[in-house]
Amino acid sequence: MNGREPLLLNGEKIMQPHLKRAFTLLALVIIAFIFVRSLVVPQSFGQYGWYRGDSVNEIKNFQVEYAGSAACGEENCHKTIYSVWAKDRHKTVNCETCHGPSEEHVGNVRIMPPPANDSRDYCGLCHFKRAARPANFPQIDPETHGENLKCTYCHNPHKPWFI
C-alpha cells in the first residue's frame, strides 16, 4: 500500500519521512481492522443474505407452547370430550383457549396445565353484549341474563346449547 502514497503528495519527489510514517501508521490500523473483522464476524453471516444465517435455525427451534386441539383428541387421552366438542358450536374455540397452553402436558402428562378459566367474565370476553361486535354473533346482556351466575351453571362449555 505504501508504495503509492508518495505520489499523493509529490509527483516526482519522495514523500517527507514524517508523512510516510503517518501514512504507514494509518495503513497498519486499517490492516489490523480488516484482520480483526475477519475473526469477529460470525461464520454464517452472509450465508443467505446480509444477516447471520444461523439465526434462522435458532428462531425455528424456539419452544412451542400451544399444542393445538388435535393433540388433545389423539391417542385416547381425551377422546370422549373431544368428540363432543368437535361436533358442537364451540369447535372453533381451541381447547387451549380456555385450558391454557399445554404442549408441556402433551409431552409429559404429569405436568398439568392450569385449570380452565370458567369465570363469568372469561365467557364474557366473547359473549357479553358489545357495540363493536358483529350483530349476528351470540351475545347476552350481563345485567339481565343469568343472574350473575357462572355461565357453566347452565351451559356446558363443550356443548354450549346443552342446558
Add this chain to the structure above:
Amino acid sequence: MEISRREFTKIGCRVIIGAAAGTAVIESLVTNGSAAGESPKGEYDWNEHYWGFVVDTKKCIGCGRCANACKLENKVPFDEPVYRTWVERYRVLRGGEVKIDSPNGSIDGFTDDIPAEDIKKAFYVPKICNHCDNPPCVQVCPVGATYETKDGVVLVDYDYCIGCRYCIQGCPYGARYFNTEKRTADKCTWCYHRITKGLLPACVQACPVGARKFGDLKDPDSAVNKILDEERINVLKPDLGTKPKVYYVGLDREVR
C-alpha cells in the same frame, strides 16, 4: 511539484479499489462459500413456501384471545405494554368523532364505556406485523440484525441486534417494540417456530371466529388464497410502498 487533478483522482481510486479488494480477499478466506439458494438444515424447505395472512375485520369479536395466546406462546413480557399482535376498537360517534382504543392490547377484552345510542358504527381491527415484502425495518437496520427469510417472514436476530431501535422508528405500523429482557428490538415472527413445524401461528389457532387466516401464498388452495381470490381486500398504509403481506377484508377508511 503540483500533481494534476486527474492523477490525484486516479491514485485515490486505486487506493480505494486496493483496500476493497484486500477486504474481499480476506473475507473470502474466512467465510465459507455461500450458497444463496440453500435452505437451513431440517425437513422444512423455505423455498417451497411464501407465507401470507388474512384478517377479516367483519368477523372479529374483540375477545383478545389472539393477543393473549401470542404473549404466552412467544414469552412476550406479559405485564409490559408491548405487543406482537393486538386488537383495535373503532367507534364512529353520531357527532362524527372517531374513538380508537386498544386497552392492554385487547388482552383483557373491551368494555363499553360509551352508550350504544351515541355510536353510529363500531368494529374491531386486529393488528399484527405486516411482514412487508419491502420492509422499512430491514432497510434501516444498520447491522443486518433483521431480515426477510426466503419464505417471506421478517425476523430479528436476537444475538446480533445492537438495540439502537431505528427499526422501531422505521416501522409505520407500530409492530415493533423494545424487549427490555433481551435488550433488543422484538416483533411478531408469525410464529416461525410453529409454521416451520406445520402448525398455525398461535393467534390464528386461538381465534374462535376465524377472523385470522394464515397460509401459503404459493399454494393455490390455501386458506389465504381462497379469500384473496374472492374478496375485495386492502392493506394498511398502501401509499408507503411497504407491500404488506397481511391482507384485510372490510377495512374502514378510519383504520391506519
Add this chain to the structure above:
Amino acid sequence: MMENLIWGYVYPNEAEIQWSILIVLYPYITGLVAGAFIASSLYHVFGKKEIKPVARFALLTALSFLLVATMPLLTHLGRPERGIEIMFTPHVTSAMSGFGYIYSFYLIVVVLEIWLSFREDIVKNALNSRGWKELLYSALALFSYDISEKALHDDEKLAKRLAIIGIPSAAFLHGYVGFIFGGIKANPWWSTPLMPLIFLMSAIVSGIALLILLYIIAMKLRKHAIDHKCLHSLAHYLWIFLILDVTLEMLEIISMKYESLEEIEIINRLLSDKIATTFYGVQLTMGIFIPFVLLLLVGMIKNRETLKMIMISISSVFVLIGVFAMRWNVVIGGQEISKSLSGTLTYVPVFFSKEGVLPAIVILTIPFIILIVVTYILPPWKDMEEEPERNPDK
C-alpha cells in the same frame, strides 16, 4: 399517569418514547463538530485571513466534540457491547450504517489536519523539553523532526488538500445525520428531503456560535486582547448561515402546511400543543430571530467594541440554545406524534437514569474537559503572541 401523557390513540407499542434526550444530544454534538470544522476551513481552504486567529482552535474544538460524538449513541444502545458490528457488518441500505465509516474517516481527516498544522510546534517542543514531555511530543512527532521550510511547505499543501476533503466529509457527516431522520417514511414529521440540509445549516450555525463563545472565553481567561476583526468576521458568517437555516426551516413548515396531506392534523397539533414553546419560542424566536436582529445591529454600529462583543456573545448563546431546541423538536417532537396519526404522546425526561438528563449533562461536559487538555498540550494561540495586538479598550 400514563393516561394524561397520551392524547387520542397511539399504537400500544408506542407507549414509551424510544429515542431519549441522548439522541437529541447526538446530532447536536456532531453538528458542533461539523460547524467548527467548516469555520476553520474558511481560513484553511478559502483563505479568509481574518479567521486565522481561531483556525487552529476551531480544529481542536472539532476534535474535542468529535471524540465524544459516539458516547450518547453507545450509552443509548440496548447492547452497547455489540455496537462495533456497525463497523464490521454495516448494512448499506441503512442510513445509520454509514456512521462508523463516515465518523472514522472524518476523525482521520481531523487528526491529520491538526497534526499537520501543529507539527512545527510539536517538533520544537520535543527538542526543547525533557522527561515525559519530551517523550510525549516526540511520540506526537512520530520521532521525525524535520521542520525545514520544504517539509513545512509540504505539510501545508497536504493540510489544504485535507481541508478540501474535510468540507464535504463534514457536510456528509452531518447531512447524513439529517437523513437518518429525513429518510423515515413512517414518520411524517421527519420524512422530508430538506432534513439533511436543515441539519447541515443549523450545524454550521451552532458550530460558529460555539467557536465565538469559546474564543471570547479563552481570550478572557488568558487575559489577552480579542481580535475584533476575527470576531466580526465570524459574526458575519453566523448571520449569513442563520438566514440560510431559517429559510430552509420555514420552507419545510410552509410546504407541509400548504400541501396539507393526511398527516396535517396531527402535525398542527404537534406545533400548536406539544412543541409550541420549544419550536416557536426557543427554536425560531430565541434561536434565530433575536440573534438575527442583534447581529444586524452589530453590523451597523460603529466602534463601541465592548457592546458589540456582548451582543455577539448573547447571539451565540441564543443560537446554541436555539439549535439544541431544533434538535429536540425534531427528535422528540417526531416521537410525540403517533404513527397512527390519531394521537400524541409526551416525553418526560428522567434525571437519574441510563438515558436521563444526568448522563446527557455529563456527556456534554466531557468535550470541554478534552478541549482544556488538548489546548494545554497543543496551544493553538501561538500566532497571536508573535504579533501582539493591544486592544485600546483594555
